Amino acid sequence: MDTRIRLRVSNEKAYVWDVDDITTLRSKHHICGILTGTLPHLSQQNVFLGVPLVLMPEEVVFLVETELAIIIDDPRAHSGPSAPILQKYNDERIEAINLQISLVEAREAKEAASAGRAMSEEALRKRKTREQRKELERAKAAAAADSTESHTSLFVPDSSAHTSEPSVPQPSPTPAPTTPAYTVIVPPSSSSLPWYAPQTRTHTTLASARTAGVWTYPKTLHERAKCGVFRGLWGKGYFMGGGIKFGGDYLVYPGDPLRYHSHFVASVIDSPTSNLRPMEIVAHGRLGTATKKAHLLCGWDDEKQEVSYFSIEWAGFG
Amino acid sequence: MENHPSYPALSSVLPKYPRAAGALFQAYNDILFAQQWSDVEVIDLASCSRGAVKGRRPQTDETLCVVPCSLAESISTSWLHDAFKELQFPKEIYLAITSEDASIVYYKISRGIVKPPV
Numbered sequence: 008m009d010t011r012i013r014l015r016v017s018n019e020k021a022y023v024w025d026v027d028d029i030t031t032l033r034s035k036h037h038i039c040g041i042l043t044g045t046l047p048h049l050s051q052q053n054v055f056l057g058v059p060l061v062l063m064p065e066e067v068v069f070l071v072e073t074e075l076a077i078i079i080d081d082p083r084a085h086s087g088p089s090a091p092i093l094q095k096y097n098d099e100r101i102e103a104i105n106l107q108i109s110l111v112e113a114r115e116a117k118e119a120a121s122a123g124r125a126m127s128e129e130a131l132r133k134r135k136t137r138e139q140r141k142e143l144e145r146a147k148a149a150a151a152a153d154s155t156e157s158h159t160s161l162f163v164p165d166s167s168a169h170t171s172e173p174s175v176p177q178p179s180p181t182p183a184p185t186t187p188a189y190t191v192i193v194p195p196s197s198s199s200l201p202w203y204a205p206q207t208r209t210h211t212t213l214a215s216a217r218t219a220g221v222w223t224y225p226k227t228l229h230e231r232a233k234c235g236v237f238r239g240l241w242g243k244g245y246f247m248g249g250g251i252k253f254g255g256d257y258l259v260y261p262g263d264p265l266r267y268h269s270h271f272v273a274s275v276i277d278s279p280t281s282n283l284r285p286m287e288i289v290a291h292g293r294l295g296t297a298t299k300k301a302h303l304l305c306g307w308d309d310e311k312q313e314v315s316y317f318s319i320e321w322a323g324f325g
Numbered sequence: 326m327e328n329h330p331s332y333p334a335l336s337s338v339l340p341k342y343p344r345a346a347g348a349l350f351q352a353y354n355d356i357l358f359a360q361q362w363s364d365v366e367v368i369d370l371a372s373c374s375r376g377a378v379k380g381r382r383p384q385t386d387e388t389l390c391v392v393p394c395s396l397a398e399s400i401s402t403s404w405l406h407d408a409f410k411e412l413q414f415p416k417e418i419y420l421a422i423t424s425e426d427a428s429i430v431y432y433k434i435s436r437g438i439v440k441p442p443v
Contacts, residue, residue, distance in 0.1 A: 271438065281401055282401060283401050284399055285396050288422065288432050289430055301441040315436075316436070318435040320432070320433045321432060325421070325430055325431040
């Protein structure tokens with residue numbers, strides 16, 4: 008079996024959904040990415056994030072070029088499910104909901120039976136009326152559901168409808184039938200879905216992914232420079248993270264970012280002749296010194312496919 | 326400029342590279358009079374079309390290389406590489422960045438990935 012990391016690409020962004028793959032990436036390949044998954048009901052929180060892991064495009068290019076990962080064209084790996092499969096999926100879903108509800112009801116019944124203070128006559132009476140009311144509402148809801156079905160015939164053009172008396176407004180169907188609460192399970196990964204077939208939409212090389220229009224990075228000199236610099240720094244054993252907080256392209260860590268502070272902020276320079284303004288050197292150098300980091304100018308030479316590094320620090324005088 | 330006491334020491338390179346003359350003149354005077362370096366000398370850095378300055382900081386023995394440039398200039402990594410090469414690859418060079426209001430700032434540039442001091 009192919010043990011390469013599965014990068015699930017959608018809209019030119021690569022996601023890793025498999026936790027084991029995320030572990031391998033970090034511990035074996037020094038690639039961290041960014042966890043972006045959050046909880047549907049707490050989508051604002053950004054402290055504890057989970058799958059999927061999003062990778063920088065340079066990381067993707069590096070992993071595929073070194074044959075550590077494969078690209079899966081994720082949208083096209085999902086085919087339209089056939090009717091029986093969809094039916095089965097729905098049946099299973101409803102079964103799971105019913106199971107949850109019956110478990111909750113069983114628990115409630117047990118609690119009611121073993122209750123102490125809840126056994127007073129008053130409480131029993133109240134509970135009885137409540138249950139009766141629920142029963143009534145449930146029956147009503149069922150009736151409403153039936154009636155909406157029969158109502159559909161009303162929408163069919165009917166000549167007799169014009170002549171008849173305006174009908175008495177029907178009691179509108181109860182807006183929310185009182186189904187007990189249950190948890191909606193959002194499936195995090197497609198792997199278990201019968202209509203998901205990643206094997207058929209896999210690209211093992213960048214060229215193949217590019218031809219298919221799935222992954223086109225790097226397209227420009229600047230993107231090639233970033234990939235080259237990333238590969239160069241990675242080859243020296245560094246871990247790279249996004250550098251936006253310090254005004255660079257990467258933060259460069261001597262080991263896992265959870266264990267080390269970064270020593271460098273790196274900025275990528277497209278070519279040996281690219282313009283470099285002295286003001287950039289001042290700004291980068293000053294910020295780096297204030298944050299105990301040196302700034303790295305990483306110059307890419309597209310002809311030689313080489314990176315040359317310059318480290319900048321404040322001189323300490325003047 | 327010609328009447329300035331520093332002019333004789335700079336006269337070999339100032340007329341040769343007029344575009345970089347201001348930056349060199351300012352950096353040289355700052356190093357000599359404000360920073361009070363010793364054994365200050367001017368050298369011709371042809372590959373960068375300018376003069377550079379060598380000298381020692383007070384109470385130190387190491388000779389340092391200073392390459393002046395104006396804030397308005399545009400340089401490149403190959404420019405930096407040329408400077409290192411012509412100065413025979415010192416451990417680092419000091420880029421003296423000058424501005425029109427006579428302020429000056431020095432940044433240390435090293436080749437390769439050099440860890441900052443702890």
